[in-house]
Amino acid sequence: MEFEAVIGLEIHVELNCATKLFCDCPNNPGDEPNANTCPTCLWFPGAVPRLSEEALNKAALLCLGFGAELQPVSAFDQKVYYYPDLPKGYQLSQAHLPLSRGGGIEIMNEEGVTRRLRIHHIHMEEDVAKLVHEMEGRTPISLVDFNRAGAPLVEIVTEPDFRTPFEAMEFLKALRTQIRYVGSSECSMENGTMRADANISIRPKGSTELNTKVEVKNMNSIKHVGDAIAYEIKRQTESVGNG
Numbered sequence: 580m581e582f583e584a585v586i587g588l589e590i591h592v593e594l595n596c597a598t599k600l601f602c603d604c605p606n607n608p609g610d611e612p613n614a615n616t617c618p619t620c621l622w623f624p625g626a627v628p629r630l631s632e633e634a635l636n637k638a639a640l641l642c643l644g645f646g647a648e649l650q651p652v653s654a655f656d657q658k659v660y661y662y663p664d665l666p667k668g669y670q671l672s673q674a675h676l677p678l679s680r681g682g683g684i685e686i687m688n689e690e691g692v693t694r695r696l697r698i699h700h701i702h703m704e705e706d707v708a709k710l711v712h713e714m715e716g717r718t719p720i721s722l723v724d725f726n727r728a729g730a731p732l733v734e735i736v737t738e739p740d741f742r743t744p745f746e747a748m749e750f751l752k753a754l755r756t757q758i759r760y761v762g763s764s765e766c767s768m769e770n771g772t773m774r775a776d777a778n779i780s781i782r783p784k785g786s787t788e789l790n791t792k793v794e795v796k797n798m799n800s801i802k803h804v805g806d807a808i809a810y811e812i813k814r815q816t817e818s819v820g821n822g
């Protein structure tokens with residue numbers, strides 16, 4: 580039996596704003612650890628988040644660059660998530676009313692065919708703090724740097740329109756070029772201002788079903804995204820072949 584892959588991407592892009600998403604702290608994660616913090620982005624009880632106008636404008640511009648439809652109403656939700664890099668226990672994200680819906684990017688696939696790869700929606704969210712794992716003598720310790728806590732992010736969620744690693748890599752290159760052009764982010768995968776997750780499943784060629792997917796997260800180079808997808812397609816094909 581011949582299989583085809585069904586691939587969707589989620590891409591996190593850090594906006595190049597002067598301040599964080601909900602406070603006036605500088606958006607410079609590389610500064611001396613915990614230099615850029617305040618009660619809001621340390622997530623103290625009682626602190627009131629206030630949305631940055633610059634972040635909203637840069638996120639909206641990014642959406643329009645992909646022909647997405649800005650929604651007349653969008654809102655933030657609490658995504659509950661318990662981890663030392665998010666001590667308040669939830670992330671402010673947009674689960675139900677995202678900033679935009681629709682849009683897409685055209686690429687040329689490996690057979691020279693033009694493919695339009697659709698975007699499902701784009702939402703805004705705050706980044707979490709950064710954990711640094713070190714050794715103190717022979718004792719492993721973990722440190723928390725809040726400079727990145729509350730940094731302005733957008734997440735671009737695609738439709739599962741991709742069939743090959745090549746298409747995913749071409750999409751990411753075109754996406755990066757477009758975001759740099761509108762000026763909303765540097766989209767540097769080395770510096771972590773762009774990170775990608777890939778969702779991969781396989782199905783018999785010609786079928787329209789969506790099978791159980793595997794998500795590979797937080798990849799920091801376009802080549803790694805292609806390699807991870809190729810590996811997953813091979814692994815899942817062998818696994819199905821083995822029953």
Ligand SMILES: [Zn+2]
Nearest residue numbers: 602604617620
């Ligand atoms: Zn702050």
